[in-house]
Amino acid sequence: MTTSISASTSADTSAVPASAPSADASSLSPHLRALAERLQGLLGEDVVLTDPDPVYTGDHAVPSAPGTSFLLTLPRDVEGVQTVLRLAHETGTTVVPRGAGSGLSGGATPVDGSIVLGLERLTRIREIDVLDEVAVVEAGVITADLSEALAPHGFFYAPDPASARLSSIGGNIATNAGGLHCAKYGVTRESVLGLEVVLADGTLLRTGHRSIKGVTGLDLTQLLIGSEGTLAIVVAATVRIRPLPVARRTVLARFPTVAGAAAGVNAISRSPVRPAACELLDARSLEDIDENTGAGVAAGESAVLLVELDGYGIAEQADDLIVALGGGDPDPSGVEIRVLEDQAEAEHWWELRRSGRGSGAGHFRLGEDVAIPKSRLADAFAVIERIGREHGIRTSAVAHAGDGNLHPSLSLPRPEDNPDPSAPLPPVLHDAADDLVREALALGGTISGEHGIGTAKHSWLDLELSDASRALQRRLKDAFDPQHLLNPGKAL
Amino acid sequence: MTTSISASTSADTSAVPASAPSADASSLSPHLRALAERLQGLLGEDVVLTDPDPVYTGDHAVPSAPGTSFLLTLPRDVEGVQTVLRLAHETGTTVVPRGAGSGLSGGATPVDGSIVLGLERLTRIREIDVLDEVAVVEAGVITADLSEALAPHGFFYAPDPASARLSSIGGNIATNAGGLHCAKYGVTRESVLGLEVVLADGTLLRTGHRSIKGVTGLDLTQLLIGSEGTLAIVVAATVRIRPLPVARRTVLARFPTVAGAAAGVNAISRSPVRPAACELLDARSLEDIDENTGAGVAAGESAVLLVELDGYGIAEQADDLIVALGGGDPDPSGVEIRVLEDQAEAEHWWELRRSGRGSGAGHFRLGEDVAIPKSRLADAFAVIERIGREHGIRTSAVAHAGDGNLHPSLSLPRPEDNPDPSAPLPPVLHDAADDLVREALALGGTISGEHGIGTAKHSWLDLELSDASRALQRRLKDAFDPQHLLNPGKAL
Known part of the structure; x- marks a missing residue:
């Protein structure tokens, strides 16, 4: 994990949870153990891991608290994500979504008693269409891999967080990631036209469009971008691509x-x-x-x-x-x-x-x-x-x-x-x-430019947001996730 | 109203409500008449009009139904907007926000028994800051006027709907207006960094930031853009400005x-x-x-x-x-x-x-x-x-x-x-x-590229949006406006 790229952006390399205790099956609650058995039956043993690698105990900023126990699921496809969320919903189990784990604010840090839902196996670039100037990609695609796939077509994907060789498109969308080229090309938000997300109850929802313009109803795409997995789980996106500059x-x-x-x-x-x-x-x-x-x-x-x-x-x-x-x-x-x-x-x-x-x-x-x-x-x-x-x-x-x-x-x-x-x-x-x-x-600024709030910046939220804003955000959370199962304690 | 510009974008010039019946005081319900008196006492007689000009009976697409009666309010400032909304909230009166009335989908069409809340007097360009590359403008500023004010600084405001000489920034934000230069410069959404809105109960809420980047909590700014006045009333915006091209x-x-x-x-x-x-x-x-x-x-x-x-x-x-x-x-x-x-x-x-x-x-x-x-x-x-x-x-x-x-x-x-x-x-x-x-x-497209849904496209919403999407949008509406007072029957 600690390549030169990760070191360049990590909040504190000592916090990379290389030495954190692993969650093993013996530490799981009876609830999680029973859930693991059901999910293994539905999705296979290699998708539902009761003794995950220590790397899953945190992200690049924040390791989970000692003693945190969780169940790791790594679905192979969108249907697998839906299955996990349906069972979580049925059993009232909290779910922590995880992209590539390169986040810097603790957004992917496991919560005790939860299912960690990793999107790392959803790595298909489903489509590249240079005439529509879009690509359709799954959440687990590594950001730099998309631009590599586009280069032979003479195109690139503009958002380039310094972690682009590590981070995933889904994680970038969850945090509305920035990078070096945002003043000219915008942040992740400006390159996302539509999303495929799974709601807290397992329902698959498609938002947005394939054209640059489109104003049908409330813009759920834009609300979901940057919501750090607290509203729904991003499984795929239609993103805008651009021609490589001539010089x-x-x-x-x-x-x-x-x-x-x-x-x-x-x-x-x-x-x-x-x-x-x-x-x-x-x-x-x-x-x-x-x-x-x-x-x-x-x-x-x-x-x-x-x-x-x-x-x-x-x-x-x-x-x-x-x-x-x-x-x-x-x-x-x-x-x-x-x-x-x-x-x-x-x-x-x-x-x-x-x-x-x-x-x-x-x-x-x-x-x-x-x-x-x-x-x-x-x-x-x-x-x-x-x-x-x-x-x-x-x-x-x-x-x-x-x-x-x-x-x-x-x-x-x-x-x-x-x-x-x-x-x-x-x-x-x-x-x-x-x-x-x-x-x-x-100075008229903001508490986070591009890394997100996660857990690391949670205590500062009230310095920037008014009571009215936070109350409204809680009501929006309720509208998406009335049981508060998705990424509790993060972002909001 | 029917300048060459309006004619160029009007859905049907015959629908411009020049000959529509005016709402006069005698046709107002006792509820609206009592409300008018209270508001006149608070805001002045020239702000609260019981016999408005016929132009207010519709927008460029859709005139109000015959017999529609409404109260027109034209507050002079943000506090006036708050006052109107507080009284509407207290009395359970519906409110139809109105920018310049140049919309093409009926978003500003009066609803019977409602207050039409016109933002046309909020015309201050509060600030132009070329070093931050932002302007802070009130909702009633005419779109083309902003670019004219920016020109001596060597800057311009990119969104340019064909109605730019008629339409207001607030209306553009409400509909996420497009125009001719969107493929390069983006739609209105890409030029709005922050908003000042008044909620259904009269609370003033500031969203967003003054920097290009910022990821604190859910992005209310983006959710509000394009919501056609169904979630809150936009009274001012911090918008991004750009240097005039060299050629x-x-x-x-x-x-x-x-x-x-x-x-x-x-x-x-x-x-x-x-x-x-x-x-x-x-x-x-x-x-x-x-x-x-x-x-x-x-x-x-x-x-x-x-x-x-x-x-x-x-x-x-x-x-x-x-x-x-x-x-x-x-x-x-x-x-x-x-x-x-x-x-x-x-x-x-x-x-x-x-x-x-x-x-x-x-x-x-x-x-x-x-x-x-x-x-x-x-x-x-x-x-x-x-x-x-x-x-x-x-x-x-x-x-x-x-x-x-x-x-x-x-x-x-x-x-x-x-x-x-x-x-x-x-x-x-x-x-x-x-x-x-x-x-x-x-063909993989959308029912509205840039004009919005309003009332004109309302019956087609289900063709594009899934049941899950519409249900979610209704819950978001509830989160902002539990009494459903804001622009009922539009957009959602």
Whole structure:
């Protein structure tokens, strides 16, 4: 599980539940044991697992509590998912849906006494239709696999969370996953036209359409996206696909300070150029990359904007970008701008951005995810530095700057005499995260840009949502799942 | 009301309720009369109108039934909207929200005994922030006015229904309005980040965020968009704005047949070019334009693709488009392609497309709105022609071809001895529309691409939505509006 990609996005690699206790049959309640027997009879022994691999005891952020017992089901098809939900409904058993388990907010963490319903075997790409510009895929398809399947057709699937090589389309839909290219191509929501979901009672429901337009009744598709498995279980989706851009170019701009880089983002906003990706790396995150990879990209307090342009007129785009960023000779702002003509160098930088961030294994680390109005990036970076100073911790941050989404990393060195990787995080990191979330809200932002609420951010919901909003959300939950069987304690 | 713009999109200009009976105070029930007095005391006499202008008795598609009596309220601010809803809630009075009244599906048609709640006085553009790329606008702002206000900043608001000079942002949000540029820029949904709505009991609720990303709880913003005022009343919105493209170019391609033009759309799908707009006009719709404007654009059975390209690399885009459409010398397909270098000529064509379509005042006319998977355009045009033959009516059709959204026009000449503009449509037009909607579904499409359900398409809902879907939608309605006071009989 801990490939370089997962490490790049994991909230705390020490929390990957490699050493968590497994749920075994002997620990199952009589209720779950009886249910397991019935389901095994209906679906087969290899679909219903009473002694699951420890990997199923959590996701990339949150392991389940010690002693949690659950039944793992891995249906082979949609009918299998319906069978599991029908029996859960009949017996009043809670169900925790699970995509690829790469989530960062605990959305897939097992709940004691529940059925964990893994969608990982629903991996069919049912259809690719370039004339309709859609693909129909099952929930367990790995996100990057879809774009690989589309490439020979000259198409791609735009949503690309950093976990794209690990995460599944179904999980992306459950969390409305973001990524690096959202400012131009939108988040997962903008690429989903229709869904096939199984309701809490096992009913199969199709929502949405195959055309870009369609306004028949309430948009259940859009309500289900991002609902983290609390309303229904996504089993398949009709997604929008796009033609591969005719050209790509990477521009690297190094600013003397992070405030200068943030001003550069504002300058891009004022210009007609809209990058496909625009990543801001602060000085400390460049140091993290150097420590993790030996790349040698840090230079004092300088910060980097790593920009990808794509599409037609790529040279004009680059020219306008350079003008916007104030490049020139002599350059009053001290910004150094390079167009990375060498594709290998460009790809190296993007790989460093994706996989190199965060302090390494010698640290306790908490990865955060907040979004703010993008004009406030300089303020947000200043807040992060202040929080680091005040709590005596190390902070670094990268931002999907084009959409105001920051991923600060909060860390402390592990004591040399106690390198236990499963030791709990020091409370100061949680305190610092609490400060950070509150400051993001004060800047007009949100407590989660793209990772979701799950269990990890549940306690902060009331800071952002009004009583009226939460009451309404509970009533919507009741409308879908009156017994509250689906993913209890998450998201809402 | 019947400007050239409204005529271009109106389902049937004879249905504009210019001659409909007005509701006057003497026809109001004692309940409404008492309510009017209380509301006048709270909000002023000019806000609460017991004898409203006849224009308020319907929208551009559907006039209210004869004898319908209602109270018109035109609050000046959000607090006024809350006051109206609080009293409606307290007294169990139904409320019909109304934007600019330019809807084409009867969503704003008064219901007998109800309060019509017009948002037309909420016209403040509260904020334009180019660095955050957002505007905060009240519901009554006319759509085109927002883009005009943004132009000096170098920005625009992407959603552009053909009614943009008439319709309001709030109405656009209520119907999730589309338009000509959706294939590239998305429908209204893709440009709305957050909402301010008033719930059925008068509570003010803010949803969404000011950043492009944000995944806190269920996405109420997205559920509210397109709900046609059945869940809550939209009073303001935070919308996404975009920089004006650096260049625009119009390409006109004329094909010997409509099937050839549809094949041209498929060829564009296979290419890397993605037009900002791609409109298909069949031979009969070109004849309509000639009849209405004298432009002289029809030529036998030929059909036209009118394509707008925008952004960087405009010349390369045009070159790739021409290659995709099979232009060449000699040209085996018979397509004639012209880049309209003369901006005046290009604008003339777009104005003809927007305002010239549909048979004129000498006809009974029913305008339709269906969407299909865009690879099926040729089939859809063949279906429309067959329906015309079988029912003995005249058909023409234009399509937002880039997103598979067709606007067929079904018409019959009015008898010369009975030119009464308020005469009801002949049943054969409704029969033909029924065939059309069913055929659109059979092609994998939807009963409404962008106009909404309102009352006009209500009877077709069950053709598209399953029992499970409709039951779920009713439960969601209950969650928002347990007394069913908001826009009863519409949309759901």
